[in-house]
Amino acid sequence: MSTIQTKQNTTTNTSALQESLNRQIAGWSVLYTKLHNFHWYVKGPHFFTLHAKFEELYNLATANMDEVAERLLMIGGRPVATIAEQLHLSPIAEVQGQMSAEQMVEQVIADLNAMLSVIHQGIYEAGEAEDNATEDILIGFTAALDKEIWMLNAFLGK
Numbered sequence: 001m002s003t004i005q006t007k008q009n010t011t012t013n014t015s016a017l018q019e020s021l022n023r024q025i026a027g028w029s030v031l032y033t034k035l036h037n038f039h040w041y042v043k044g045p046h047f048f049t050l051h052a053k054f055e056e057l058y059n060l061a062t063a064n065m066d067e068v069a070e071r072l073l074m075i076g077g078r079p080v081a082t083i084a085e086q087l088h089l090s091p092i093a094e095v096q097g098q099m100s101a102e103q104m105v106e107q108v109i110a111d112l113n114a115m116l117s118v119i120h121q122g123i124y125e126a127g128e129a130e131d132n133a134t135e136d137i138l139i140g141f142t143a144a145l146d147k148e149i150w151m152l153n154a155f156l157g158k
Contacts, residue, residue: 013129018077020122021068021134025079026089027115028065032058034111037095038104046101049155057108057148064141071134091118102156109152112145119145 035058042050069079080086087094091114099107119138126135 013125014075014131017122017125017129017131017134018072018075020118020125021072021077022080022085023089023091023118024068024115024122025065025072026086027092027118028061028068029080029083029086030090030092030094031111031115032061032065034092034095035061035108038099038108041098042101042104044101046155050101050104053152054104054108060144060148067137071137075131075134091115105152105156109149109156112149112152116142116145116149 035054039051039054039058042054072079080089092111095107119141123135123138123142126132126138
């Protein structure tokens with residue numbers, strides 16, 4: 001492969017990785033807001049448990065969003081930083097209507113699975129771009145999200 005072809009492939013791979021990382025930033029941002037909604041509006045016998053859990057999860061979303069944005073800047077990208085951009089790119093939808101506590105948990109599980117899908121795509125793109133550091137960050141996210149999904153499913157008795 002010529003030097004020009006190698007440079008073009010690296011640029012293409014980096015561009016795809018940057019797009020994937022921006023989808024993650026967007027998803028974490030929307031999920032952060034959604035988790036605040038659930039934190040504020042959860043009611044019922046599981047209030048204390050879920051109120052604290054949703055806070056833990058929105059703090060996780062914030063940390064992950066910031067880590068991805070900083071990594072994106074390190075590799076020459078520009079993180080999406082407006083609500084309009086984030087809503088457009090996000091794999092997560094905003095909250096629609098009132099939900100029971102159990103519905104909130106089911107929605108969080110679905111959203112975390114959506115984030116896992118985007119993260120797996122990012123791991124693939126990082127591998128294609130030969131960006132081991134980004135790949136490592138994202139692999140770390142998957143272990144944490146797998147555990148959260150398992151725990152939330154256990155809460156629902158699944």
